[in-house]
Amino acid sequence: MRIILLGPPGCGKGTQGDLVEKRFGYPKVSTGDILRRAVADRTPLGIRAETLMNKGFLVNDEIVIGLVGERISRPDCREGYVLDGFPRNIFQAQGLEEMDPGRREIVIEIKVDEAALINRLESRRVCSGCGAVYNLKFYRPAQDGVCEACGGVFSRREDDRAEVIAERLRVYKEQTEKLVDYYLKKGVYHGVGGEGTVEDVFGRIAALLNDGAGKAGENRARP
Ligand code: AMP
Numbered sequence: 001m002r003i004i005l006l007g008p009p010g011c012g013k014g015t016q017g018d019l020v021e022k023r024f025g026y027p028k029v030s031t032g033d034i035l036r037r038a039v040a041d042r043t044p045l046g047i048r049a050e051t052l053m054n055k056g057f058l059v060n061d062e063i064v065i066g067l068v069g070e071r072i073s074r075p076d077c078r079e080g081y082v083l084d085g086f087p088r089n090i091f092q093a094q095g096l097e098e099m100d101p102g103r104r105e106i107v108i109e110i111k112v113d114e115a116a117l118i119n120r121l122e123s124r125r126v127c128s129g130c131g132a133v134y135n136l137k138f139y140r141p142a143q144d145g146v147c148e149a150c151g152g153v154f155s156r157r158e159d160d161r162a163e164v165i166a167e168r169l170r171v172y173k174e175q176t177e178k179l180v181d182y183y184l185k186k187g188v189y190h191g192v193g194g195e196g197t198v199e200d201v202f203g204r205i206a207a208l209l210n211d212g213a214g215k216a217g218e219n220r221a222r223p
Contacts, residue, residue, distance in 0.1 A: 001026065001080035002096075002103045003209070004087070006179060007110035008172045009165070010117040010124070011194045012201055015133060016110065017084040019202045024209060029071050030084040031064050033131070054158045056167030058088055058175070065095035072100055089175040090182055107183040108205055112194035114169065121165045125154040 003020060005013040017028040035053060038046030049059045058064075068086050071077065080103070087093040112120075123136040125145075129152020134141060141148045159168065183189040192204040 002100070002105040003080070003082040004105060004107040004183075005082060005084050005110065006107055006176070006183070007194065008112065008114075008117055008176075009168045010121040011110040011112045012198070013084045013110060015198055016202055016205055017082045019198070020082045020205065020209070023202075023206060024082075026080040026082050027076050028082045028084055029068060029077070029086070031068060031086040031088075032084070034067050034071065035059060035064075054164065056159055056164040056171060058171060061089070061091050061095065064088075065092060065099070068096065069099045087179065090178060093179060093182060105188050106209070107179075107189050108208060109180060109189065109191045110194040110201065110205075111191055116195070117169065118162075118165055121160050122162065124157065124160050126157055127152040128155040129153070 003024075003026060005017055005020075007013055014028075014030060014032070017030060020026065021028040035046070035049050039050045039053065040046070045063065049063070052059050064086065068083075072081055083096075087096055119137065120135060123138075125134045125136060126132070127134070127147035127150060129147055130150040132147055132149050134147075134154065145154045146152070147154070158164070180189060190208050192201065192208065194201055
């Protein structure tokens with residue numbers, strides 16, 4: 001099973017991907033996380049990607065397809081995986097099908113209106129220690145600015161600045177939104193409302209996965 005979480009920046013794909021991984025056992029594969037790690041590690045790829053990411057542009061398709069191909073060929077992805085942030089355009093979607101043909105798939109778009117997205121992204125903070133994601137407006141840790149999981153300090157993603165957010169939303173509309181039609185035609189598309197609490201949204205996603213929309217629930221649900 002391949003679960004593709006689709007939706008604009010800030011819709012909650014990363015958070016929901018983590019919950020799907022926990023509940024259904026499919027590893028989350030996030031291209032944004034893989035790229036941010038490469039940037040932090042100062043690898044040659046990371047150094048090249050950093051400028052593009054900080055401007056809100058997409059990283060080269062071949063590079064990203066290569067990263068995903070490497071990740072999903074690992075043994076833990078044999079039964080399936082959850083994609084967060086990939087594919088971002090039709091070329092990447094086709095690349096995915098070529099790399100891993102014939103796999104059952106379900107695409108779930110998390111729908112959130114633009115004003116709410118901007119609001120969420122501007123108040124998003126990330127733990128510089130463990131990468132846990134917080135939101136100053138919706139969830140404050142017990143001690144301000146300190147991660148509850150590891151005690152690390154908060155930082156703001158470089159691309160969560162207002163002008164970069166606007167560019168990321170523009171790129172989403174121009175390139176990624178076309179995937180809705182693409183997957184509708186394939187008959188694998190489902191949409192869920194992204195409003196409400198994290199648990200509310202996860203309830204909608206889990207219901208889809210459990211009710212056999214993609215038959216993803218098959219005996220994989222953990223208590
Ligand atoms: P995200 O964490 O998914 O919002 O991604 C952060 C940034 O990483 C994006 O704005 C892009 O610059 C880059 N990126 C992530 N996924 C992809 C992808 N599938 N294709 C191209 N660039 C990507």
